[in-house]
């Protein structure tokens with residue numbers, strides 16, 4: 001267990017550049033990814049869905065998103081997030097590996113401290129302050145950690161299905177026959 005977690009004020013938007021979702025064609029792990037480089041990711045940046053198993057591809061370029069607060073789906077293709085699991089009667093979920101690591105570090109740490117983010121300063125837009133209380137509550141820690149390890153196993157299984165991901169290079173994962181942006 002890590003002894004110390006530093007909250008650098010990372011916002012949920014910083015995890016949205018790449019979202020793992022369930023493929024509508026084969027139920028494998030697909031990636032919804034921005035096709036333009038912006039930092040932080042823009043809400044309305046065009047996105048492309050690419051399945052890592054069956055190579056299904058779909059583009060998104062609308063001017064509105066479906067914000068389903070009570071559904072564990074991505075905001076663009078409205079597909080279920082790949083990394084989600086029931087936990088304490090709630091849904092525990094993560095957009096991607098980076099987001100999952102953030103949650104593992106946060107929940108696993110004995111000591112949480114908040115430091116000023118060099119870019120965003122003090123802000124209650126930080127993911128830590130926005131996290132539901134049930135995730136942060138000490139009494140739920142063991143269950144939440146178990147849930148996070150279920151998500152980690154699910155991520156590992158999906159990574160094994162994808163030879164490109166195995167090489168640690170998911171940024172260039174594209175179905176053959178499509179042009180790089």
Ligand SMILES: [Zn+2]
Pocket residue numbers: 023024025026027028029030051052053054055056
């Ligand atoms: Zn697929």
